[in-house]
Amino acid sequence: MTARRFWLAFTTAAVLGATPAHAYLKFGVEVGGRTVAVRWAPGPIRYFITDREVGGVSAQAFGDAIGRASATWSGVPGLPVSFSPQGLTRSQPLEADGRSTIGFLDRPDQERVLGATTFLLDATTGALIEADVYFNTRFRWSTAAAGEVGAVDLESVALHELGHLLGLGHSAIGETELGGGGRRVLSSGAVMFPISGPSGSISDRVLQPDDVAGVRDLYGALPADDFGSVQGRVTKSGRGVYGAHVVAASLESGELVASYTLSSTGEFVIAGLRPGPYILRVEPLDDADLESFFGAANVDIDFAVTYATVIPVVQAGGATSPVTVEVRTR
Amino acid sequence: MTPRVSRVATAGVLALTLTTAAAADAQPGAESPTFRPWHPLVSIGGGIVGSEALGNRTIETRSVAVGTTTPPPFTLFRTESTLDRGGRGEAVIAVPVTRTLSIDLFGTAGRRTMTTAISGDAEGAPSTDATQQVSEYLAGARASLLLPGRWLGRRARPFATAGGAYLRQLHDENVLVETGQAWMAGAGVHWWLRGGGGRPAPSLGLTAELGWQWRSGGIAFDDGVRGLPTASLRVFAGF
Numbered sequence: 105m106t107a108r109r110f111w112l113a114f115t116t117a118a119v120l121g122a123t124p125a126h127a128y129l130k131f132g133v134e135v136g137g138r139t140v141a142v143r144w145a146p147g148p149i150r151y152f153i154t155d156r157e158v159g160g161v162s163a164q165a166f167g168d169a170i171g172r173a174s175a176t177w178s179g180v181p182g183l184p185v186s187f188s189p190q191g192l193t194r195s196q197p198l199e200a201d202g203r204s205t206i207g208f209l210d211r212p213d214q215e216r217v218l219g220a221t222t223f224l225l226d227a228t229t230g231a232l233i234e235a236d237v238y239f240n241t242r243f244r245w246s247t248a249a250a251g252e253v254g255a256v257d258l259e260s261v262a263l264h265e266l267g268h269l270l271g272l273g274h275s276a277i278g279e280t281e282l283g284g285g286g287r288r289v290l291s292s293g294a295v296m297f298p299i300s301g302p303s304g305s306i307s308d309r310v311l312q313p314d315d316v317a318g319v320r321d322l323y324g325a326l327p328a329d330d331f332g333s334v335q336g337r338v339t340k341s342g343r344g345v346y347g348a349h350v351v352a353a354s355l356e357s358g359e360l361v362a363s364y365t366l367s368s369t370g371e372f373v374i375a376g377l378r379p380g381p382y383i384l385r386v387e388p389l390d391d392a393d394l395e396s397f398f399g400a401a402n403v404d405i406d407f408a409v410t411y412a413t414v415i416p417v418v419q420a421g422g423a424t425s426p427v428t429v430e431v432r433t434r
Numbered sequence: 435m436t437p438r439v440s441r442v443a444t445a446g447v448l449a450l451t452l453t454t455a456a457a458a459d460a461q462p463g464a465e466s467p468t469f470r471p472w473h474p475l476v477s478i479g480g481g482i483v484g485s486e487a488l489g490n491r492t493i494e495t496r497s498v499a500v501g502t503t504t505p506p507p508f509t510l511f512r513t514e515s516t517l518d519r520g521g522r523g524e525a526v527i528a529v530p531v532t533r534t535l536s537i538d539l540f541g542t543a544g545r546r547t548m549t550t551a552i553s554g555d556a557e558g559a560p561s562t563d564a565t566q567q568v569s570e571y572l573a574g575a576r577a578s579l580l581l582p583g584r585w586l587g588r589r590a591r592p593f594a595t596a597g598g599a600y601l602r603q604l605h606d607e608n609v610l611v612e613t614g615q616a617w618m619a620g621a622g623v624h625w626w627l628r629g630g631g632g633r634p635a636p637s638l639g640l641t642a643e644l645g646w647q648w649r650s651g652g653i654a655f656d657d658g659v660r661g662l663p664t665a666s667l668r669v670f671a672g673f
Contacts, residue, residue, distance in 0.1 A: 250501050251500060251501045253500060277495060278495065279508070289498050290497065290498065290556075291495040291496060291498070291556075292495060292496055292498075293496065293510075301498050303500075304500035304501060305498060305500050306500075306501065306503055307496055307498075307503055307505045309503050353510070353513075355491060355513060355655050356655060358491055358492070358494065360493065360495065360510070379610055381548075381550075381566065381605065383493070383511075383513060383552060385510075385511065385555075408559065409557045409559035410559065411559065411562040411564060412564060413562065413564050413565065414564060414565060414566060415548065415565060416566075417566060417605035417607070417610050418609075419609040419610050422609065425607065
């Protein structure tokens with residue numbers, strides 16, 4: 105079997121060829137000259153838990169936390185995949201053994217990485233062979249129901265990593281500020297936001313509309329009778345902007361779902377939207393390291409937050425007329 | 435109570451206007467114009483509907499908090515939506531059931547602009563207005579009552595009206611339909627250019643009307659009832 109291992113981690117270049125036809129950041133791989141989305145075949149995703157206790161978190165408590173996070177994803181309506189625990193293993197994450205393994209791993213070299221997800225793919229078909237998730241033992245972890253000050257909530261990070269395991273990239277719905285030698289999260293609108301909240305935070309145990317829309321779009325679990333999409337283009341001086349973050353906010357529900365312009369023409373598509381009118385907010389990708397979202401260069405972040413001056417109205421099963429948003433240099 | 439008032443009451447007119455009906459019919463108004471019972475009047479014209487508040491919304495993400503899965507909200511931006519003042523075409527078929535009371539079937543069609551004012555952006559983006567066009571249709575029924583109005587002369591007579599309608603609004607490009615209800619009350623003046631004396635002859639005239647609508651459903655981002663003023667001018671012909 106010809107297989108390649110792709111690293112798809114918190115801080116590494118993650119997207120291998122995304123196309124503007126795809127809303128959200130999905131992992132993709134080039135197979136035979138075309139981009140294939142990384143996703144699992146319908147059915148159970150079988151995984152093993154490492155038999156290792158770290159910092160007071162037993163293998164049992166670890167497995168329970170992973171179980172809760174996987175149940176949260178499995179609860180997304182219409183998702184054709186689910187998680188199926190297969191018990192404990194003495195294998196370690198990152199071993200190419202054909203089994204998906206989730207566990208702690210010593211990564212003292214990754215001082216800012218809480219966890220990461222890796223894939224083993226068949227290079228000829230793009231089919232997933234295994235996906236491993238590790239949690240960095242460099243940090244203090246907690247499985248306490250109400251969280252624990254000074255410790256990272258395992259279930260929250262697991263929910264994020266399992267989103268990667270399902271094939272989702274990072275969301276940029278969130279605000280940060282620089283300070284203290286790093287970025288401080290002010291707000292987050294998605295579990296798949298690339299930067300974790302402070303220790304003791306457990307808010308990422310709950311999926312947000314952007315997460316749900318993303319995974320349903322990835323797995324074709326968006327009934328055409330219930331959802332539609334917004335499409336358009338972001339331009340600056342009439343030319344397409346690459347890497348702009350476009351957020352659709354529902355005027356009816358307030359829900360936020362976002363996507364990116366993933367081509368030099370500045371085109372974007374945001375799928376998974378319930379019918380109704382939306383406000384479009386375009387912002388530069390400046391709330392996290394660019395590498396969290398795109399591996400490619402030429403991402404333009406030199407423009408100010410801009411709103412569309414038209415209100416696109418989403419209809420079930422269809423796309424809006426293209427909306428053009430002209431941004432200006434800051 | 436006179437037999438005539440009882441008949442009006444059976445017709446289901448609002449209690450408030452019934453009182454006035456009695457007064458109106460008690461003074462047949464030899465000098466004031468009246469309807470010809472069961473002879474319809476058809477009127478067409480146009481009008482203006484006032485601005486309508488559709489609701490405010492705060493678009494939020496989650497702020498940072500410890501120990502809770504529901505942290506306090508973080509405001510990304512705020513919106514305030516209105517359906518702007520606009521024009522509409524109107525058609526009314528009035529069927530007089532007495533000399534002073536008519537049951538009207540009516541329809542209106544218009545196009546208005548929905549404006550959402552965006553402000554309070556978390557990153558300081560300037561306030562912006564976003565817009566879209568909305569097509570709007572009303573179809574309903576109402577009761578109209580001629581009021582005493584000798585002071586208006588032999589050609590004109592005031593009236594009061596109240597009723598309800600089905601509201602149908604289509605977003606830009608007709609991609610999405612929103613439906614609701616409208617209740618309305620108003621008053622105005624019929625001015626007969628010809629006829630109107632209850633005589634068996636065709637009539638012709640003008641109607642000016644001011645009103646107020648209460649709406650629920652349709653395009654709105656808050657629950658509850660919202661109000662808006664209306665003004666109309668129509669030409670009518672009686673047969």
